[in-house]
Amino acid sequence: MCVTAIGIIGSAGRMGHALAAIVPDLGATLAGGIDAGGDPAALAHDSDVLVDFSSPSALERTLAAARRTGTPILIGTTGLAATHHAMIDAAAADIAVLQTGNVSLGVTLLAKLVRDAAARLGPEWDIEISEFHHRHKVDAPSGTALLLGEAAAAGRGIPLAEARVADRAGLTGARSEGTIGFSSLRGGSVAGDHQVIFAGEGERIELGHRAENRAIFARGAITAALWLVDKPAGRYGMDEVLGV
Ligand SMILES: NC(=O)C1=CN([C@@H]2O[C@H](COP(=O)(O)OP(=O)(O)OC[C@H]3O[C@@H](n4cnc5c(N)ncnc54)[C@H](OP(=O)(O)O)[C@@H]3O)[C@@H](O)[C@H]2O)C=CC1
């Protein structure tokens, strides 16, 4: 039996350590890992699948290496801009790619619930998304908050870019109907809390998820990477991996 070899981009980071710890439990093996200054071409050559939890600045070289060797890739890095998504779409013409702001089962299901709730509730229900992460996190709103915002916007049949409101401060004026607000808290060692609030007249619905540790992300990422190995070129989602 052939054991899948996994290459980690961002191997010395918090997620890199969590991933390396779980790889053997899921019947795979480590091909190796790189950090800033490492050679993605050599890693892609040695790996059956790449798993990226690093920095948006790594993406261009990583995707170029993966395309050259035809190596599928799971991208968990957050803080991506529109230019990064364009790079991912282009790479997905040649290789299997799964990019997501959250690889956990709980958030994958939560996104479905949020989309459904947003589709059923009218625009008079204000949608606010809050997230709380550890003091080391460098991007805001979190990738998960944006993913949940996309789900809410899809439920309402609008693009998130049109509805998104972040960073309220000062004399903001009253809230505009139909907007989707984001707020970010940073502190301590919180692995990742997310809450989506539907605030109506006289009542509120709150849907949320709390990650208690990074092992849930590591398990979700390696499960997705193993699923990706034999997939044809294209862009995939965690809902397809987990069947939710
Ligand atoms: N999608 C999901 O479910 C999850 C996503 N994440 C995301 O994963 C990312 C990493 O998180 P975390 O592990 O906490 O962060 P860390 O800062 O702990 O680790 C990031 C690692 O990436 C490395 N790195 C930086 N630049 C490059 C580069 N150009 N090429 C290769 N490696 C590079 C860093 O190396 P060096 O120190 O040498 O700079 C570091 O080892 C974040 O974007 C985070 O939001 C996290 C958890 C779950």
Ligand SMILES: O=C(O)C1=N[C@H](C(=O)O)C[C@H](O)C1
């Ligand atoms: O940086 C983190 O730690 C996390 N990042 C992801 C995000 O931006 O949503 C996922 C998770 O919440 C942990």
